[in-house]
Amino acid sequence: MSAQALEVVADGTALQARGLRKVFGSGDDATVALDGVDLDIRAGEFVTVVGASGCGKSTLLNIFAGLDAPTSGTVWTATKPALMFQDATLLPWLTAQRNVELALKLRGVPRAQRAERARQLLDVVRLTGWEDKRPHELSGGMRQRVSLARCLAQDTSIVLMDEPLGALDAMTRDHLHDEIESVVQEQNLTVVFVTHNMREAVRLGDRVILMGSRPGRIVYETVIDLPHPRLMDSTGVAERAADLTTRLKAGKAYLEGADS
Amino acid sequence: MSAQALEVVADGTALQARGLRKVFGSGDDATVALDGVDLDIRAGEFVTVVGASGCGKSTLLNIFAGLDAPTSGTVWTATKPALMFQDATLLPWLTAQRNVELALKLRGVPRAQRAERARQLLDVVRLTGWEDKRPHELSGGMRQRVSLARCLAQDTSIVLMDEPLGALDAMTRDHLHDEIESVVQEQNLTVVFVTHNMREAVRLGDRVILMGSRPGRIVYETVIDLPHPRLMDSTGVAERAADLTTRLKAGKAYLEGADS
Amino acid sequence: GSSGGSDSSASSSPSGEAEEITTLRLGYFPNLTHAPALVGVQQGTFKAALKELGITVTPTVFNAGPDAVTALFADSLDCSYIGPNPAVNAYVQSGGEAVRVVAGSTSAGAALVVRPEINDVEGMKGKSFATPQLGNTQDVAFRYWLKEQGVETTPEGGGDVSIKPQSNAEGLAAYASGEIDGAWVPEPWVSEYLAQGAKVLVDEKTLWPDGKFVTTHIICRTDFIAQHPDVVAAFLAGHVASLDSIAADPTAAKESFALALSALTGSSPKPEILDRAWEQLEFTADPLTGTLVKSAEDAVAVGLLEQAGIDAAGGLPGKLYDLKILNEVLQAAGKPAVSS
Amino acid sequence: MSASVLTPNVEKPAPVRSGAGWAPHMWAWIWPKALAILLVLAVWQLVYWSGWRPAYVFPSPIETLSQLGTMVQTERFWSAMGTTVIRAIGGFALALVIGTMIGILVARITPLRLAIGSLITGLQTMPSIAWFPLAILLFGLDEQAILFVVVLGAAPSIANGVISGIDNVPPAFTRLGRVLGAGPVAQYRDIVLPAALPTYVSGLTQGWAFAWRSLMAGELLVIIAEKPSLGAQLEFARQFSQAPTLLATMLVILILGMVVDGLFSSAARSLRRRRGLEVDSS
Amino acid sequence: MSASVLTPNVEKPAPVRSGAGWAPHMWAWIWPKALAILLVLAVWQLVYWSGWRPAYVFPSPIETLSQLGTMVQTERFWSAMGTTVIRAIGGFALALVIGTMIGILVARITPLRLAIGSLITGLQTMPSIAWFPLAILLFGLDEQAILFVVVLGAAPSIANGVISGIDNVPPAFTRLGRVLGAGPVAQYRDIVLPAALPTYVSGLTQGWAFAWRSLMAGELLVIIAEKPSLGAQLEFARQFSQAPTLLATMLVILILGMVVDGLFSSAARSLRRRRGLEVDSS
Ligand SMILES: Nc1ncnc2c1ncn2[C@@H]1O[C@H](COP(=O)(O)OP(=O)(O)OP(=O)(O)O)[C@@H](O)[C@H]1O
């Protein structure tokens, strides 16, 4: 896989979407979740996506991951992407450690190395000491962090994350921003990162994409050229975030149901 | 109930906790989720709770709601509180509308009025037009809003909310801040509101409580005397939030696992 | 041998016609009417008779006739003690091919028992009576008797007198709880009913010439008889010896029977029941050919057997009986031959 | 250019649902069944031709089917089937009510569960014939005796299905019920039972199978006037060693069982679909 | 003061778990059972005293229990029980393997499901005696013939349990499997089967009940003098109208069924507990 990933870096495009449209249901009851989405993501690019609740962000990631087929349009990816679901989706019969190990197992990591690697990843998300708990013994934020660790265990060059830090407090979040950034840099990952926190989007993204609702589509995108390391509370980040927030508000129909 | 609620308002205390301690499991494997929590909440007070992931916020609300028994200590409440769970917990066999109606049904609202009231509440959370969808046809944020509507349908004078707006975009969040505030004011509700967003805590709370981890306990509390209406982005809110964030960071062990 | 028979032997004996065997697979049921089999096995009579040929006996006990018939069809069994019905069914269903009756075993021992207050067929009208099973010997006898008395019945239990076929145990329970008013049953059930206060209205003996009619006989696979006449002969010698032993010492025979029965089933009838029932039966090597044919004709007459099937199998008695070996054995023992 | 190293990650197009396409849908539903039936018949015929067993114990499919053909032309067959199916439905319905009630009570009331929870399985393992004497004592030689045997066969299975369905309801739902102020009745009516419904409905096929088997035994309990039945027919075919009739009757039982399965499983499927437990496109 | 209008919202204290309290725990487990048994015996004895039916068809509990007492002192009884239980376990184990495999294949492969999915229920509804001829033809008069009948009885039930368990697996888990790159085998091994396990295990009691009932019938296929069996004992107690023996044997069957239920349901409970599906304190 790493050979293929290198080739992609040389070529430059990790993910390409053309004319994506996704309709759920049919007839009067149909929901157009996405329409006319075109997107090119460079290998190694960190793209953050912001949009109103229900605008189609999760749908987009599911299509990128190959979980759902678009109604029309096509997606090409360099490798099979990893996806971190919006809800943790841990397997209740496995401990935190085993949930992470499962991802390693399924990509063929030998048994001997799994335990060690899973422990490392759980340490990254600050869950050392909780390895042997089962999901129902963990708090909501802890479950989300196990899910993040599992996502990082997948070792693919494209990572899709659906509100990965939504249930975490500011400090844990800050810590994980740093961690995610360093992992991404180290392994030269291509990331699509959905969030509702505009500052987070600016803090992490090479590019921020704003989505509009009904149907879900890309209404604006911008390259963030602020220097690294960035801080959530720095004025640079705050300004860009405020600007983007205004733009998103200006784009009509940010609340579904508002126009009905 | 309204008679009893009035009495409480006159008396002044809606919720009282003394010496709460909660231990999960036993022996070596035990987790002390809460220890020595004392709390008095006035009727009509809006208390926001902020604390690191896994510090025991949800556990506290579950005990307040009478869902879990504390290992030791006691809680008194003026009425049975309403609780909005951290995850939406919608019933998958009911539409959004029916999920809300169920709360009305279970508190004895006559059938004729339920539909109308549920529709109003769904409109408050901006889900008009989505009434007939089942949970799996809704986005994560939409599910959370249905859950919020259901919580508001419970019509009790004490409301416990566990990260109720965590999965929502900034604009929907702003809108719901206003809505929640007006409902609380109108019905003179007592609210305990857990959030990871310090500005949100300051924006909404009459009092902010900071919790520390391992074991979960109250490390700091302060009354927010900023005038209403408050805005998330106002400097007053931002300053208080920054101050509280510093205090929370200063309180040691904000990240569980950090000391191990 | 017949085509059907040699087919089945070919499949089980690749070595050809006269396959070497080491054991005789003998079927019977844990019933009083199969007493010669139980006594013979218990007292070692069969073993002794087959010893010279170097052949052992594998007794196989069945609960129901059809399973024994299937086992015969499937070459899993060589000979079996069996009631007239399953024997006729096996004969008819295999087109007269698969089995032959080689000897008789038991005669008589069936009666119509009714509540004491019933005295004649008029008193039976509008009441319900049990038989062991639709289309079995007693069922046919009962229906035919009613027909002769001018009473209408249908196989489904309608008519002036309602016949409700059900297993003997259920019949007895139904009688005890007042659901039925009598039954046409074999021994030891007649005695069981009597023990519960019923009385005999018709003893089936009285309906037959000499008071004899077939209750149990022995069938063997046609191709087995053809291939191993010596084994059949030795087995029948054992059978005759068993009959002799029963006749010579009924008390010892009863004891052997009770022992064998409780070894098989964990239960045996109460001694007083057994004593009475044993009296009613006659154990004989004569297969009472005529009575079986008559019984089959009666079954046809009351609509429980199809004449067409019998004809297709070659009629009755047709090829059903093969008594040559039995007669040789009887002759060797200095007894009169039986006729078919 | 760049697309050369990329792979389309969803190869098959999204399913197009159009109202017009009934015929291909039916076809997709039919061909596996037709193939399976043909295969079975072919193997059966081959074994028959091989002369493995004489025809009178192992009849050919043709003989069996022609026997079936003759059978279905008689009024007697339809009346037998009618009687049996009506008894089965009646017994099953009664068992459904009783079993469901017992299941709910046992799942709900802990002492009751400790007291008779295991007894339910005990009853389930009791063969039908063991109940015959009691059935006669209680109900006489009557339809009711048959019904009694059927209910005793099926109700424990249904009760166990209810209990297992209820046991596997996520605690999150019952906690929600408590928060919403549901009393014990409402908790069951509005939360637990609907949540357990898909498992319950899938489990009903087990109850049906028990009901049916008990009925096949129970129909031998008493052969009631003017009422031929499939159970009796099966037994007679066996008693008279009529292999083709036996096999034809078995085919009828198989087909009826399959029809019932179709009903239950389509009910279960539509339940799952409404809850998003079944994904159409995947 | 203020507390006067407030109500403590959790009245019962949290359960204290200490290692010392075995005795009260046992007691809580036993008393409902003891009470239930006493109640049943009391009612039974009362009905008996009422003279409802003569004693030889409706024996008293005392008579039945004393018969049971006599029975358990015989070597024959233990040998019968041993034979039957070993056959049941053997047949069930075989049915478990076959049924599980068929269940997995049918649940997974759509054409197979369309082809034989319903057939499984069809087979489930087939009474055991219908298989006797085939069993004899295939296996002769042998233990294997009995095993065959048991497997044909239990395997369809187990397969249906597997299918329903798999059908009710949340799609979120299978989607997760796909995201993690699980192939078809891994998807089943690591995701679907573990997810379906609690339903599967609760469903096994149904399979056991089918196995046991089929065995009770199958043991009548051929009766071996040196090998007494419970099925034969039950049948002959019935045939010889020995009401006390019949009832005593029924009691034995009930008790065995209850023991097996205890095993399965404690397995299911521990599975649920590990997954947080069972809440201890609530
Ligand atoms: N399985 C489905 N069936 C029907 N409609 C669906 C389904 N999944 C999503 N939708 C609809 O598609 C739209 C987009 O949903 P999606 O989950 O992608 O939103 P989102 O942008 O992720 O929102 P959120 O921020 O709330 O998570 C919503 O209107 C939703 O109702």
Ligand SMILES: Nc1ncnc2c1ncn2[C@@H]1O[C@H](COP(=O)(O)OP(=O)(O)OP(=O)(O)O)[C@@H](O)[C@H]1O
């Ligand atoms: N059922 C349980 N069994 C065992 N431990 C539990 C259980 N529920 C919670 N805990 C533990 O209690 C502690 C507090 O959990 P809680 O859910 O209250 O945290 P929280 O403050 O709500 O966190 P978050 O912000 O992540 O939701 C955690 O360490 C968790 O592991």
Ligand SMILES: [Mg+2]
């Ligand atoms: Mg989403």
Ligand SMILES: [Mg+2]
């Ligand atoms: Mg929480």
